[in-house]
Amino acid sequence: MTTPAPASMPPCPHPAVTALRRSLHWLLAGLTPAGLVALFLGLWGCLAVYNATFHLAQPLAFVLRQGVWLLLGVTGLLLLARAGAGAALRRALPWAAGAAYAALWLVLHFGVRVNGMQGWFAWGGVFVQPAELAKPVYVLTLAWVLERTQPWRREFWHGFLPPLGCLTAWLLPLVLEPDFGTALIYALTFAALYWAMGGRFRDLLLLAAAALPVTGVVLWWKPYIWQRFAGFLFPDRYAASFGWHVQQFQHAVAAGGLTGQSWGKGRWSESFLPLGYSDSMFATLAESIGFLGVLPLLLLLLAWVWHGCREARRCPDVFRAATLLGMVSLLAIQGLVHLSVNLGLMPPTGITLPFLSYGGSSLLSAFLMIGIAEGVRRTLAPLQSPPDGSTVQT
Amino acid sequence: MTQSAPATTPAVLPAPAWPDRRAVVLLLVMLVWSGLLVLRLGRLMLFPGPELKAAVTQDAWFRGEIPAPRGCLFDRDGRMLAWSTHHFALRWRVPADPRRRAEDWRRIRRYLPVHEPATPWPAGSEATVIADLNPNELAAASLLCEGVPRLRLYGWSARHRLPGDRALTAYLGETRLVDGRECGVSGTELAHDAVLRGVSGRFRVMLDRHGRWLPDSWQKESDMVPGYDVYLPIHFPSGPPAAKPRRPSSRP
Numbered sequence: 110m111t112t113p114a115p116a117s118m119p120p121c122p123h124p125a126v127t128a129l130r131r132s133l134h135w136l137l138a139g140l141t142p143a144g145l146v147a148l149f150l151g152l153w154g155c156l157a158v159y160n161a162t163f164h165l166a167q168p169l170a171f172v173l174r175q176g177v178w179l180l181l182g183v184t185g186l187l188l189l190a191r192a193g194a195g196a197a198l199r200r201a202l203p204w205a206a207g208a209a210y211a212a213l214w215l216v217l218h219f220g221v222r223v224n225g226m227q228g229w230f231a232w233g234g235v236f237v238q239p240a241e242l243a244k245p246v247y248v249l250t251l252a253w254v255l256e257r258t259q260p261w262r263r264e265f266w267h268g269f270l271p272p273l274g275c276l277t278a279w280l281l282p283l284v285l286e287p288d289f290g291t292a293l294i295y296a297l298t299f300a301a302l303y304w305a306m307g308g309r310f311r312d313l314l315l316l317a318a319a320a321l322p323v324t325g326v327v328l329w330w331k332p333y334i335w336q337r338f339a340g341f342l343f344p345d346r347y348a349a350s351f352g353w354h355v356q357q358f359q360h361a362v363a364a365g366g367l368t369g370q371s372w373g374k375g376r377w378s379e380s381f382l383p384l385g386y387s388d389s390m391f392a393t394l395a396e397s398i399g400f401l402g403v404l405p406l407l408l409l410l411l412a413w414v415w416h417g418c419r420e421a422r423r424c425p426d427v428f429r430a431a432t433l434l435g436m437v438s439l440l441a442i443q444g445l446v447h448l449s450v451n452l453g454l455m456p457p458t459g460i461t462l463p464f465l466s467y468g469g470s471s472l473l474s475a476f477l478m479i480g481i482a483e484g485v486r487r488t489l490a491p492l493q494s495p496p497d498g499s500t501v502q503t
Numbered sequence: 504m505t506q507s508a509p510a511t512t513p514a515v516l517p518a519p520a521w522p523d524r525r526a527v528v529l530l531l532v533m534l535v536w537s538g539l540l541v542l543r544l545g546r547l548m549l550f551p552g553p554e555l556k557a558a559v560t561q562d563a564w565f566r567g568e569i570p571a572p573r574g575c576l577f578d579r580d581g582r583m584l585a586w587s588t589h590h591f592a593l594r595w596r597v598p599a600d601p602r603r604r605a606e607d608w609r610r611i612r613r614y615l616p617v618h619e620p621a622t623p624w625p626a627g628s629e630a631t632v633i634a635d636l637n638p639n640e641l642a643a644a645s646l647l648c649e650g651v652p653r654l655r656l657y658g659w660s661a662r663h664r665l666p667g668d669r670a671l672t673a674y675l676g677e678t679r680l681v682d683g684r685e686c687g688v689s690g691t692e693l694a695h696d697a698v699l700r701g702v703s704g705r706f707r708v709m710l711d712r713h714g715r716w717l718p719d720s721w722q723k724e725s726d727m728v729p730g731y732d733v734y735l736p737i738h739f740p741s742g743p744p745a746a747k748p749r750r751p752s753s754r755p
Contacts, residue, residue: 301532304529306521362544363556366548376720400548421526449536
């Protein structure tokens with residue numbers, strides 16, 4: 110599909126330049142309001158990373174890397190937003206799912222271990238985290254399974270077990286890494302999506318009950334998880350050990366006050382917070398720009414959820430609705446979990462803040478999810494025309 | 504982007520194949536979750552309780568004194584009879600872990616000319632590696648302390664007197680270090696102690712999680728006032744006038 114060049118564009122004699130202009134025009138048409146907000150957040154993220162790494166020896170190294178990933182992410186967003194969610198996406202899904210799933214297993218054997226987690230491929234100085242890049246593919250796969258099983262949605266065997274099998278298959282390599290934070294996001298997204306597509310709440314409760322013994326085994330296998338819970342529940346008792354991070358999160362946020370400390374001078378976050386540029390990004394930002402600075406972040410997150418839910422209600426079929434709601438839910442849940450951890454309402458999990466935290470895979474994945482959601486939105490029927498019948502928003 | 508609406512725009516959207524009202528409930532759940540976060544944010548950032556406020560402002564700060572140099576004693580002819588000099592020692596909190604201990608010692612040896620003592624320092628004690636650092640060693644030790652959190656520089660002062668007979672020594676008196684400050688305990692040093700000792704300044708500095716100072720966070724809370732010099736109504740007659748040493752303290 111090509112869009113004719115506007116009449117105001119001067120004629121260009123060279124066909125290559127004309128083709129390039131047309132391609133750019135075609136591509137930039139995918140920059141919807143949601144895409145623009147994502148771009149704004151991505152740029153804000155670069156500033157936030159600079160703020161959080163200002164005290165390090167080479168602060169520009171972090172922000173330049175983030176900038177390169179931002180460019181990749183914006184390109185991916187534009188391409189996916191223009192590609193839509195038609196037959197091409199369905200044809201590409203098995204290949205994408207196969208590649209993403211294989212990467213999750215391969216990283217267990219060929220990946221590198223960082224902070225006790227075997228979750229990254231490393232080529233030179235470039236680190237890629239398959240669990241992050243697999244997020245959009247996971248949502249698409251789940252949407253596909255939900256569509257196939259929709260007629261039996263309120264049945265246990267044919268309606269609940271297939272999507273649960275899909276979730277389990279994706280969780281298995283994540284648990285083996287072990288990356289329990291990302292596994293939690295995957296599981297919460299599954300619960301939100303399954304229920305939104307008409308699933309029974311009873312099934313989810315049953316799943317939670319069945320997960321209890323599994324959780325016990327995991328706690329026995331990885332005692333540090335239990336220690337994190339203990340630190341979260343009794344931060345004062347374990348102030349010097351497990352409760353350290355929980356307390357420091359609160360101190361850093363409280364140090365921000367109404368308007369925050371100066372930019373790049375978040376002393377508490379740079380001295381006491383673990384990974385102030387990624388896992389503790391919100392607390393770092395809160396200390397630097399204060400309550401008035403971080404409140405718009407939360408509002409933007411809510412605006413994205415509202416936009417996604419509104420558009421999903423226009424989807425007549427399950428695949429597109431589940432895809433849109435899945436992308437919205439995953440990004441929103443990830444953001445809310447990150448904020449909850451940083452505000453001391455949840456035990457530390459090591460989840461990045463979408464668009465803002467340092468990390469190329471996370472940033473690229475967030476942009477791809479916005480791109481897919483916008484692509485789905487483009488395929489929907491236009492809204493009912495106004496009485497004068499002049500124009501409608503597409 | 505806007506475009507002309509086709510004449511066949513459907514007036515009513517087809518009924519979705521899924522219960523679309525649940526999307527609204529999902530939105531409400533997220534709204535409630537966000538509301539809780541905003542409440543928590545406001546509680547922490549706008550209305551922190553006294554305990555949290557105290558923790559934020561006090562727990563990570565180290566408060567210390569800027570020692571005031573003690574004033575000098577002069578005879579009536581301006582000959583310096585007693586004066587103080589300031590020195591720095593390098594102290595090491597000896598780790599219990601032998602590997603860490605060996606690593607620390609290797610790094611210390613790399614920067615400073617020190618030898619292992621005949622009797623090893625007990626683990627957990629604070630050993631004085633070098634008692635009086637010269638200027639070059641002080642510069643090296645400062646760098647070393649940034650990399651090894653168990654090392655610290657310790658400032659101390661020494662009181663010197665012009666050599667003389669026993670009567671003069673008794674007249675001038677003695678000083679003793681109390682909490683790092685020189686205090687007169689006998690003779691003239693005690694009689695004029697309030698004037699000589701000056702007033703220590705106070706500072707505060709934030710510590711990182713390893714207990715190291717964050718240089719940017721250093722703040723002076725009160726000024727240091729050096730001790731006053733005291734001119735005594737005596738004449739020190741014995742021998743030729745001694746070479747006048749450099750005055751370590753400044754006249755206020």
